[in-house]
Amino acid sequence: MYPTSSQHESVSQRRESPERSRRKKLRWDLAALIDLEAYQAADENEDRQKxxxxxxxxxxxxxxxxAVDRGVVLRRWVESRREENREKNSGQISSSTGELTEEIWRKVRRWGGYGCILLGGLYTWGALNVTGRQVNVTLFWxxxxxxxxxLTVLGTLSLLNRKGRRGGGVIAPLLRDFALKKAQEAARLLRQRISSENAQRAEELHGLVRRYLAGHEGVLRVYTIHLGxxxxLGFAMGIVLAIVLFRLVSYQDYGWQTHTGWLTAERMHDIVEDVARPWSWIDGFGDGHGFPNLEQTEATRIYRNQPLLQxxxxxxxxxxxxxxxSALGYVFFPRLFLFLIAGIRxxxxxxxxxxxxxxxxxxRMTVATVEIAPPSPEEEVELPAGKQIRSVTEAEPPGISATxxxxxxxxxxxxxxxxxxxxxxxxxxxSLDFGASEIxxxxxxxxxxxxxxxxxxxxxRIVLVQEVFQVPTDSLLKLLKAFRSEIRGxxxxxxxxxxxxxxENYRTAWNARLRSLGDARLLWHELVIPQENTTANLSGGGEA
Amino acid sequence: MKIPAFVVAGQPNDGKTTVVSTLTEDDQMKISPIPGSTRMCRGYSMRVDGLDKVIIYDTPGFQNTGAVLEWTREHSREFVNPAQAFIDQPEHREEFPDDCEVLRPIAEGAAVIMVVNPALPVMQDNRYQAEIFRLCGATRVGLLNMRAGAQPQYLDDWTDLLKKEMNTWQKFDACEAVFTDRVELLKVFATATPEWKEQMDEVIVLLEASWRERLAQVAEGATRRLRSIVRYRTTETVSSDGESELLKQRLEKRVCDEVRKIEEDFRSEICRIFRHSQNHWQGGAELDVDIFSADVWELFGMSKNGLIIASALTGAGAGALIDVATGGTSLGLAALIGGAIGGVSAFMAAGSAVQMELPELRLGPLRIPRKKIGGQSVKAGIQRRSKLPGILLDRMVAYAEDAASWAHGRRGTEPTLSAERRNRSFCNELEQSPHQSEAGKLQALVELWYRTRESSVFIAGDQQQAIQESERWLTDRIERRLRERTMGKG
Structure with a gap:
């Protein structure tokens, strides 16, 4: 159930507080998802009531x-657990499992990106830096x-087609099974070599990862794609930077060659012109500037065993x-586009x-806690209990007549x-006879x-008949006291x-209450008269 | 009075405290078979998130009905609130403390629940009480406390009285009432008190949600514990070959103790969830028997012989199919071999619920048991394909059902719930379910748990997902069963 209206009121007063606007900004990310799973795992063996x-x-x-969405509430819950844990750890451990994972992931992406820029740069520099001859444009391209x-197209197509191939294929499952088997084997060997306490911890951590993998396969996949x-993109950036840098600090002649008679300078120029269409419309990057014109193309054709061109x-x-x-238009920008798409995804x-x-x-969060609170001892009203007095019974003198x-x-x-x-x-x-009766x-x-x-x-003598199941109340006891005070003997x-x-329970109740009067001339007897039978039976009796 | 409040009144020993105890799920109330033993007026507050929503007062009942009635008859026209006026008289507080206690909540606007016992005749005092409540202007609900085993021979007389004097009336067995009965009663209270209808309806909805949450908690707890049992493994290193037998016994005992401990732990949780204190409630007698006793296996599962015969027949059946396929040329040999394999494997499985894993040499797919096990680790856990998980699950569900259905007002009588235990075994229900795959699903889940305990570090994602989905299915299934038993199929 949801909070009551009074609770809503108190909240509406805080609605515009900075704290509240900060909460609105909370979004789900890998760290939060992992933390949600981690906190759930930590709660597994906790007392459910707490x-x-x-x-x-x-x-x-x-x-x-x-009408709040479940995701919003859970996200806020994760944040509250993080804050709680931070307070508990008094700043010793500032990051949660999820935040730590996200941090590692971010670092891998950043340093991996730098590495790829370097790799792309070296790769391109190596291809451009030829001595004694022209750079073969066709080969470089x-x-x-x-x-x-x-590779970009292939990767994208294979990802788009992934759903169709899922569960099928021969090599991937085999590889996966093989890897799994080896991992299990390695884990078993590792377990034998480390202390049981550490093994236990490692198993717990792996359990968490396992649990996460099972529940959030989709999320993990897009994160991996984004990383890819x-x-x-870093690699593409490396290529572009290397070309720019090479243009700035070095000079290199370019040329093209072919064995086919079909690829004439005109045809080559046509191809180059088509390839350069994405940027040839930009002022200053037209024919002869952004790509070679026909003369330039013709002049840079290389023939094997011919002297070097001027x-x-x-x-x-x-x-x-x-x-x-080409590097920008066909490598960098498509990858940048895919990178952004992956980010959105x-x-x-x-x-x-x-x-x-x-x-x-x-x-646990939404269902209201319903409990029955017994009264606190000070709220309880204890009524005066009957006195437990045991007095000596006086025997009735013989000779009381029926009248x-x-x-x-x-x-x-x-x-x-x-x-x-x-x-x-x-x-x-x-032996109780009577001369008169009254109601x-x-x-x-x-x-x-x-x-x-x-x-x-x-x-x-007064003989008072009462049905045994009628438990003696105060009013009866008052009556008996009144008899005693008004008709003493x-x-x-x-x-x-x-x-x-x-x-037996009725007997106990009657005995207890009548004895409490402490009246020596009060006697009580049980008389059983069956409804159909005319014979009366004595079952017992008592005295005050 | 803003909060709905009900004062439970009636003659001593008509079961007022029993009714309150059942309604408030409080089995700590002193319910004495000796009449007139309630000497206190107590207000039980039904709280939702810490806020009082409904208050139910348990009272000792009127002790001076005649005097109260006389005064009320005389003065009811003089005062807007005769009950308050009665209490305000100083001599009344002195002379009639019990009666003032009954009237106090009425003076504050509480409705009256007049509990009557149809096994006893209608007495003058009862009529007087009904009249007092009417003269005080209280909303009145008559409650016929139908005590199990007691003959309600004066039911008609009571019905006549309640029809005349009460705004509404209802039959209620405080000792046998399950959750739905309690909710039904609260609905009657809600209908009888239109000024509180909205609040009462809200409380009813919250109570139902809370009950469902409790059932979900039970189901989740049962699944979690079943998983722990199946996955449980204990290891010990044998120092010398000679002590292997002793070690086996020790490990077997450890596994059995673990099963008992987990079951006990589950039961404690159940008692807490359903607010039963151990002293006041008792589960079915067969649930008190040790889980490893032969009686339990007979009752919940199958006897050892029965299991062997059934398995042998299954094996023989499968073999016979091969015989048929070979056109009889196998001379029934396949049926014979199938039967023998089935019987022997069942004999071995039925022999013990505990399985020992002795050290072995691994040569690729071949696994050869080591003859000398000194210095090696021996593992023990639950036998694969053992009936134990099924029996444990049955017992857990049965225990939870008993606890959920056991009225808090009930004391010390043998539960009537246990008689049909065999028929209502949870696993049997799965087997007989119209969704034929249900029993198979449970088996598959146990098998998955079993398999993943062997490689507890790395499990393929799809396998893990299958486990999670199956666990969710089992939890839902147990919850559904408990809901049907305590809330009806609706």
Missing amino acids: LKQRDRAFYLAESFNS TVAVCLPLF YSLS PQPTASEAWSAFLLG VRRIVSMEDFSKYDALWR ESLLLLPSDNERLPDMERLRAGLIQEH LPSLPSARRDLITQLAGREIH VFLHIVLLGSGEID
Whole structure:
């Protein structure tokens, strides 16, 4: 469930705070995803009750809108866990697992990029730096432009086609299985050589990676692709920089050669012109500047075993510009474009990540904590308990006649046996005969009247019939006290009437409460009169 | 009163505390079979995220019904709030403390839940109480506490009284009530108190969500523990060949103890989730038996002999197919061999749930057990294809079901839930499921766990994903089962 309206109010007051606007900016990235997984793994063996308290408290404190997306909440949760861990570690470890992974990843990309720039530069420099003859443009173009372009296209096509090939193929699964098997073997050997504690830690870490790999294969793939494009962009940049640098600090003649009679200077110029179309429209990069014109093309044709051509500075500059344009147009910019696309894709796929599998965490946060709070001891109202007084019982003197004895029946007496059966039972089992009977009213005022009336009569014994399941309440005890105070010497007999075997619990309740009166002239008896049977049975009795 | 509040009233020993205990999931309340043992007025607050949402008061009941009624009849027209006026009389607080306690929440606007016992006749006091509540202007809900085993011989009389005197009434067995019954009762309270309907409906929704969360927690806990059991492995190094037998016994004991410990740990969690204190609740008798005892295997799975026969028959069946394929030229030999293989493998698997992994020489695909194992590591874990995971899962689910269905007001009686245990075994249900692949899915998951314990460091991504998906399936399946048992199929 979602927070209550009062909680929403308190949040709306904070809505525009800088802290809140900072939170809005939180986005998913690899680090956050790994941390989400890592914190989940850390919570696995924690006490569920504590987790519930923590996560629910977080959710309420954040007071998300009821329509909030699960990803937004989880992202904020990751951030809150990071902050919590930072506080716990008091600044000793500033990065979480995810942040550390992201940092490593970034460094690999950066230094790998620099390495690739250097590699591309050296590769191009090596191809340009020929002594004693012209640079073969066709050859250079093939290795420095065509090959990288081909690799870019091939890589992109294979990625686009990846979905179709998934699960198929022969070599890739074999290689993967082989690598996995070897990795397992190596891990086993490693485990035997390191301490069990370290082995345990290593297994935990690998478990985390494994878990992450299983859950976020898509994300990891785009991250890897992005890394690949970063490196290849670096390589392309190296090529471009080497050409520019070579133009600035060195001089080299360029030429082209062929064995085929078909490739005449005109045809070569046509091809070059077509290739140079992406930049030939730019002012100053047209025919003869951005690429060689027909004369320049013709003048730079190389024939094997022919004397070297005279230096052609303008033609070489045009060829150099053509090579630079090709490297930029066909290598650098396509790779830059793919790099940017991959960057967008990384963001997109990360933001589209499916968080449905974090159901347990989501429930802990969103389902309200429902608990029943028992009253605190000071809230409890303890009522005065009956006194436990045990007094000496006074035996009833013999010779109380029936006329001195009164039977009191409860007002709701429709279930009682008829008077004859009751009398027979009382006489047979308890020798309690009576000369008159009265109905005991249930309201106190009528009772008071009855007691006043009885006080003026010559009564030595009152037999009060009660159904045994009617647990003695305070009002009955008050009645008995009133009898005692108004008719002092009277013997009070309470007959607990039952129709079957009397429940021990009722007996205990009656005994406890009647004894609490501490009345020496109060006696109580059990009388069982079965509903169908006319025979009365005695089950037991008690005395105060 | 802003928060919905209900005061549970009635004659002593009509089960007021039992009702409150079940409604509030508090098995720590003193429920004594001796009537009139509640001597305190307690308010139980149902809190949602720390905020009081509903309060239920348990009271000792009226002790001076006649006196209270007389006063109320006389003064009900003089006061807007007769209950408050009664309490305000200083002599009343002195003379009728119990009655003042019952009336106090009513004076503050609480609705009355009048608990009655249809096994006992309607007494004058009951009528008086109903009249007091009416004169006090309280919303009244009659609750027929249908106690299991007690004959409700006065049901009609009570129904007549409740129809006349109460705003609404409901039957409720506080000792047998499961979650749905409790929710149904709260819905009745909500209907009876239109001014609180919205708040009560909100509480009901929250309660249901919270219950579902608890079931999900149970299911997740069961899956997690089953995985730990299957993946569990213990290792010890043998110093000399002579002690190998002792070592085996030691390892076997360790594995068994681990299984017991995990099961015990699960049970503690269940008790905490369903708020049962160990002293007050008891699971089915068969669940108290040690998991490795033969009785448990008979009850949940299959006897050793049964297992061997079944496996032998399966093997023979498969062999017979080969015999048929060969046109009988194999003279039934394939069936014989198949049966023998099935029987022997089942005999070995059924012999012990624990599997020893002795050191071996590896020559490519060949694995040759070492004869001398001194100085080598011996591993032990759960037997592959053992019935133990299934039995453990059944026991965990059964225990959770019992705990979820055990009303908190119930005390010390033998559970009636255990009788059909065999029929409602979770694994049996999977086998009989219309989705035929369900039993196979569980087997596949156990097998995956088993296989990945052997190479716990590197697991292929797709395999790991398969494990995660299957674990999620199992968790959902257990949760569904528990939901059906406690919340109904809807």
